[in-house]
Amino acid sequence: MKSTKTDPGDRVLRKVALRLMPFLCLLYFVNYLDRVNIGFAAPNGMNEDLGLTATVFGFASGIFFLGYLLLEVPSNLALHRFGARRWMARIMITWGVVATAMAFVPNATTLVILRFLLGVAEAGFFPGIILYLTFWFPAAQRAKAVAMFMAAVPISSAVGSTVSGLLISGGEGVFGLAGWRFMFLVEGIPAILLAFVTWFYLTDRPEKAKWLTESEREWLSSTLTAERESTEQKHHWPLRKALTHPRILMLAFVYFGIAYGLYALGFFLPTIISGFKQQFGVQFSITETGLITAIPYVVGAVVMVLWARHGDRTGERTWHVAIPMLVGGAAIPVALYLGNPIMAMVAVTICATGVCSALPTFWALPSTFLSGAAAAGGIAMINSLGNISGFAAPYITGWLKDATGSQRTGLWAVGVCMIAAAGVAIVLGRRIRQEQLQQLQ
Numbered sequence: 001m002k003s004t005k006t007d008p009g010d011r012v013l014r015k016v017a018l019r020l021m022p023f024l025c026l027l028y029f030v031n032y033l034d035r036v037n038i039g040f041a042a043p044n045g046m047n048e049d050l051g052l053t054a055t056v057f058g059f060a061s062g063i064f065f066l067g068y069l070l071l072e073v074p075s076n077l078a079l080h081r082f083g084a085r086r087w088m089a090r091i092m093i094t095w096g097v098v099a100t101a102m103a104f105v106p107n108a109t110t111l112v113i114l115r116f117l118l119g120v121a122e123a124g125f126f127p128g129i130i131l132y133l134t135f136w137f138p139a140a141q142r143a144k145a146v147a148m149f150m151a152a153v154p155i156s157s158a159v160g161s162t163v164s165g166l167l168i169s170g171g172e173g174v175f176g177l178a179g180w181r182f183m184f185l186v187e188g189i190p191a192i193l194l195a196f197v198t199w200f201y202l203t204d205r206p207e208k209a210k211w212l213t214e215s216e217r218e219w220l221s222s223t224l225t226a227e228r229e230s231t232e233q234k235h236h237w238p239l240r241k242a243l244t245h246p247r248i249l250m251l252a253f254v255y256f257g258i259a260y261g262l263y264a265l266g267f268f269l270p271t272i273i274s275g276f277k278q279q280f281g282v283q284f285s286i287t288e289t290g291l292i293t294a295i296p297y298v299v300g301a302v303v304m305v306l307w308a309r310h311g312d313r314t315g316e317r318t319w320h321v322a323i324p325m326l327v328g329g330a331a332i333p334v335a336l337y338l339g340n341p342i343m344a345m346v347a348v349t350i351c352a353t354g355v356c357s358a359l360p361t362f363w364a365l366p367s368t369f370l371s372g373a374a375a376a377g378g379i380a381m382i383n384s385l386g387n388i389s390g391f392a393a394p395y396i397t398g399w400l401k402d403a404t405g406s407q408r409t410g411l412w413a414v415g416v417c418m419i420a421a422a423g424v425a426i427v428l429g430r431r432i433r434q435e436q437l438q439q440l441q
Contacts, residue, residue, distance in 0.1 A: 009219060009223070011216075012212070012216045012219055012220050013137065013138075013141055013220075015211075015212065015216070016136050016137070016206075016212075016220070017145065017148065019211060020136060020202075021145070021148045021149060023197075023201060023202075024129055024132075024149050024152075025148065025149060025151060025152040025155070026152075026194070027088070027092070027125075027129075027152075027194060027198070028126075028129065028149060028150070028152035028153070028156070029152040029155060029156040029159075029160070030156075030187075030190045030191050030194060031095070031122065031125055031126070031191070032152060032153055032156040032160075033156045033160040033163075033164075033187055034095065034096075034099040034118070034122075034187055034188060034191060035064065035118070035122065036160075036263075037160065037164055037183060037184065037187055038057075038060070038061055038102075038115070039061070039269070039270050039271070040160075040161065040164040040165065040168065040180075040183065040270050040290070041164075041168070041180035041183060041184065042057050042270070042271060043270055043271050043274045043289075044165075044168045044179065044180050044270075045168070045178050045179060045180045046178075046180045049178060049180075050105070050107060050108050050111060051108065052108055052111075053398075053402055054398040054399075054401040054402045055395070055398045055399045055401075055402045056108055056398075057394075057398055058394040058395040058396070058397060058398025058399060059112065059394075059395050059398070060108065060111050060112045060115050061115070061263075061394035061395075061398075062263075062390060062391035062392065062393065062394040062395040063112055063115050063116045063119070063391060064115045064116065064118055064119035064122075064390065064391075065119055065387045065388060065389075065390030065391040066116060066119060066391055067116045067117060067118070067119030067120035067121075067123065068119035068120070068122060068123050068384070068387055068390065069119075069123075069384050069385075069387065069388060069391075070120065070123070071120055071123035071124065072123050072124060072127060072380045072381070072383055072384035072387075073377055073380040073381055073384060074124075075087070075091070075123045075124025075127075075128065075380070076124050076127050076128055076131060076377065076379065076380035077377060077380070078124070079124060079128040079131065079132075080131065083204035083205075084128065084132045084135075084202050084204050085198055085199055085200075085201075085202035085203070085204060086199070087124070087128065088125070088128060088129075088195075088198050088202065089195045089196070089198045089199040090195075091121065091122065091123075091124060091125050091128070092125075092191045092192070092194055092195035092198060093191075093192055093195040094121035095118060095121035095122045095125070095191055096188055096189065096190070096191030096192035096193075096195065097121075097188075097192065098114055098117050098118045098121050098188075099118060099184065099187065099188030099191060100184070100185060100188030100189060100192070101114055101188075102114055102118075102184040102188065103177065103181045103182070103184040103185035103188070104181070124380065126383055127379045127380040127382075127383040127384075129149060130146065130363050130379050130383070131379055131380075133145050133146060133149065135204075135205055135206070135224070136206060136220070136224075138223055138224060138227055139227060139364070140312060140315075141312060142312075142363075142364045143308045143311050143312045143317075143320075143360050143361050143363075143364035144305075144308050144309055144312045144360075146308070146359075146360040146361075146363045146364060147304050147305050147307075147308030147309070147359075147360035147361075148305065149360075150304065150356075150359050150360050150363075151301050151304060151305060153262070153297075153356065153359070154296075154297035154298065154300040154301035154304065154352070154356050155297070155301055158293075158294035158295075158297040158298045158301070159294070161270070161289075161290040161291070161293035161294050161297075162287070162290040162291055162294055163187075163290075164183050164187070164290060165287045165289060165290030165291075166287060166290070167179070167182060167183040167186055167187070168180050168182070168183050169285075169287060171183060171186070205221075206220040206221045206224065207221050247428065247431075247432075248366075248378055248381055248382060249385070250424055250427075250428045251362075251365065251366060251382045251386075251428065252381065252382045252384075252385035252386045253385075253386075253421060253424050254321065254362065254386075254421045254422075254424050254425045254428070255362060255382055255383065255385075255386030255387075255389075255421075256385065256386045256387075256388060256389045256417070256421060257325060257329075257389070257417050257418045257419075257420060257421020257422065257424075258321075258325060258355055258358050258359060258362060258386070258418070258421065259386050259387055259389040259390060259393070260389035260392065260393045260414060260417045260418065260421075261325075261328060261329070261332065261351060261354070261355040261393075261414050261417070261418050262355045262359075263389060263390045263393040263394060264393040264394065264397050264410070264411075264414045265296070265332075265348070265351065265352055265355070265414075269293050269296075269348065270289055270290075270293055271407075272335075272348075272407055273289050273292055273293060274289060275407065276341045276344075282341055292345065295345060295349060296345070296348050296349040296351070296352035296353070297352055297356070299349050299352070299353050300349075300352045300353045300355070300356035300357070301356065303353045303356065303357050304353075304356040304357050304359070304360060307320065307324065307357040307360075307361070308320075308357075308360040308361055311360075311361045311364070312364075317361055317364060317365055317429065318425060318426060318428070318429025318430075318432075319426075319429075320357075320358075320361040321358050321361050321362050321365075321422070321425045321429075322358075322422040322423075322425045322426050322429075323422075324353070324354035324355070324356075324357035324358045325354055325355075325358050325418050325419070325421060325422035325425070326354075326418075326419060326422045327350060327354045328350060328351040328352070328353065328354020328355050328358075328418055329351075329354070329414070329415045329416070329417070329418030329419035329422065330415065330419065331347045331348075331350035331351045331354065331415075332347065332348065332350075332351035332411050332414050332415045332418070333408075333411050333412045333414070333415040333416075334347055335347035335348050335351070335411060337408070351414075351415075354418070355418075362425075363379075366378055366379050366382060389417075393414070396410065396413055397410035397411075397413070397414075398410075400413065
């Protein structure tokens with residue numbers, strides 16, 4: 001007969017998931033859409049209206065991450081100190097204002113400045129949520145929780161591509177704006193509105209959760225406290241060590257490779273699909289391009305959750321990161337060498353699925369040896385350094401497109417970067433296992 005000893009804990013975690021995850025997914029949906037919707041604007045009037053080459057567009061897309069890089073760590077430390085609901089609300093208001101202002105850019109210089117400021121405004125949001133999840137979910141359930149949260153990435157890419165296409169085509173001339181400007185306006189406002197909801201809806205810690213019973217609060221708090229104390233005893237990582245240790249730098253490189261694939265696809269996939277006209281002699285409307293762009297991310301969302309559940313069930317982490325990166329990295333360079341658009345989209349879908357599947361298990365790794373302020377700083381440092389790829393991927397992809405006249409070279413760079421990062425993940429996993437064996441001896 002199956003044991004029911006864990007049933008009370010399971011019920012608490014289901015209650016926590018139902019309370020927090022839909023709202024956090026909604027926030028990340030809006031966040032990621034505001035970050036990458038420039039990719040939908042580019043081939044639908046923005047590049048022409050502002051006179052942007054592929055290189056300048058890539059620079060404007062990627063400079064977001066330089067601002068992001070500067071403030072990630074201090075922002076996450078502030079969240080750890082002041083609480084999630086206050087700090088997240090502050091982040092959302094500032095990014096919403098800048099995202100809305102994108103509708104009124106007069107030239108390329110202003111576009112670059114606003115993209116930089118958008119990165120400054122959003123700094124700390126993603127690593128803040130990853131840290132926040134460690135306050136609510138034990139390690140054994142963390143990859144699944146991160147997968148539920150990060151499902152917003154493929155969902156926002158899938159639904160967002162369709163919505164953005166409809167806003168661009170349907171918004172042409174509304175308020176006297178071009179369609180791509182109307183899209184920026186409409187998609188920036190929700191962040192401002194949701195900031196006020198965040199202030200009242202989120203709960204900082206389990207101890208303050210009035211929506212849990214007293215026994216539920218006690219069980220969750222004691223479980224997480226015991227886990228945190230165990231982690232601190234096994235891996236005493238002060239904040240300074242968490243910001244400088246080679247293991248953090250290796251994790252940052254692995255995340256760099258994952259994010260390189262994510263942002264290269266996010267910023268350039270609509271342009272790649274638009275290029276099918278020249279390559280294959282087929283042409284799609286704005287709405288059709290949005291729907292086709294959604295396909296890789298729909299598949300990626302489903303596989304992401306299933307893969308993360310498998311990782312939690314087996315307890316294996318390294319290969320659950322490395323395998324999808326190897327498969328995705330091998331698939332993407334051949335996408336534009338295939339003889340028809342359907343096979344090209346199959347290759348792109350495999351790459352997107354690999355990127356999505358690697359993400360949630362990756363973010364379960366840092367909290368296995370970090371806690372408290374070290375977790376806040378370390379997670380932010382990994383995300384900050386890894387997101388340099390957010391600048392590198394669109395800029396290098398755009399530069400290679402201008403230099404060679406083809407998207408192919410840029411996609412080869414994506415594949416090489418992802419495979420190299422998978423290799424580092426394998427080496428890092430081996431080192432961690434060796435350390436664990438030494439501790440047992």
